[in-house]
Amino acid sequence: MKKLFLFIGLLGLNFAFSQETEVEFTTDNSWLKAGLTAGIPVGDAGDAASFTLGVDLRGQYLINPNFGVGLATGYNHFFAKDELDDFGLIPAAVFLRYYFTPTGLFFGADLGYGFLTKVENNDGGLYVNPQIGYHNNDWNIFAFYQNTFAENDLDIQTVGIGATYNIRF
16 A cells, blocks of 8 residues: 555656646745644554644645645654653655645645654654645645554554645745
8 A cells, every 4th residue: 555655646746747848936836835733643643642733844836727746844743642752753745736726625645754753663654644625825724634654563643734824935
């Protein structure tokens, strides 16, 4: 399953960048997205943590008015239950987004590697983060399901909401 996600992501990026058009970055097609996320850990992560807060940082380029690609990172802090220790997740991913209209609904997904912090014997693993949300020229508000297929059969899953502000180049 991990290899299938990776293959689909690489295929999408190959298609996006194989177009024979010259790339020109302008305030109409490129921007930095910075924001916050909040979520509830589920699965393995739900056994160890009760809540997560995160910072979301993205650089996006619109290939056309409906399709955007970019890089995503940030930090998600998991607040541990009982006497367990807090831990974190740092994603390093590419993302694809499809915007149906200039303002309105979008679908997107991140695909990359999630680095775990403060977790013994586990560095992280394949990171997948599908999203659905609303966007306009300045804001993106979205719901997400985040899953890191970490080493030792550990899945770090979170369901949550987020908001980012678009900062134009």
